[in-house]
Amino acid sequence: MTRTQELTFQLGQINYEGHTFNCLPIKGEQEVLQVMVSELDAMPIFITITDTQILCITYLCKQNEIQNGKLADLNQTMLELNVAMPLSSFAIIESYYVVFGAMATSSSFDDICKELVTLSANAYDALEAIEEYLV
Template sequence: MTQIQELTYQLGQVNYEGHTFDCLPIHGEQEVLQVIVSELDAMPIFVTITDTQILCITYLCKQTEIQPKRIAELNKTMLELNVAMPLSSFAIVEDYYVVFGAMATSSSFNEVCKELITLASNAYDALEAIENYLV
């Protein structure tokens, strides 16, 4: 059983801090697990596991959805918000603004659950913080 398969099974069986996890494995060159956290379900989290880390990413918006004249202001705002956002950071992946978190592969299952819930919550807060910059 791969690590993604094992995580899919474990998340499907747990209720952590009142949240459940809906998981959909995505097969490809790199195994990815799409996770939707109950009560925070509008923005899926994509999880990949490498030899060294568990990476969790949620997509906020495309760069083209930002008001062109406000991109520099948005980037500055995101850099300022990074410190205040627990367990998560902003980044640009290809042409998307994302919120991500990374953990060691030795992280406990409870730590993974906490990261997923925190990331989903942070993504909601981040989207709210950037909505005035959207086209």
């Protein structure tokens, strides 16, 4: 059983701080697990496990969804918010703004659950904070 399959099984069995996890494995070059956190399930988290890290990403918006002339202001806002966001950071992947968190592969299952709930909540807060910049 791969680490991703093991995580899928474990997440499907737990209630963490009142949240459950709906998991959907995505086959491809790299195994990816899509996770929806109950009560915060409009923004899926995509998990990839490598030899060195567990990477969790949720997509906020596309760059072309930013109002004309607001890109620099949005980037400044995101840089300012970055430090205040526990366990998460902003990034750009291809043409998407994302919120991500990374953990060591030795992280406990409890830490992984905490990261998923925190990342999901942070993504909601971040989207609310940047909505004035979106078209």
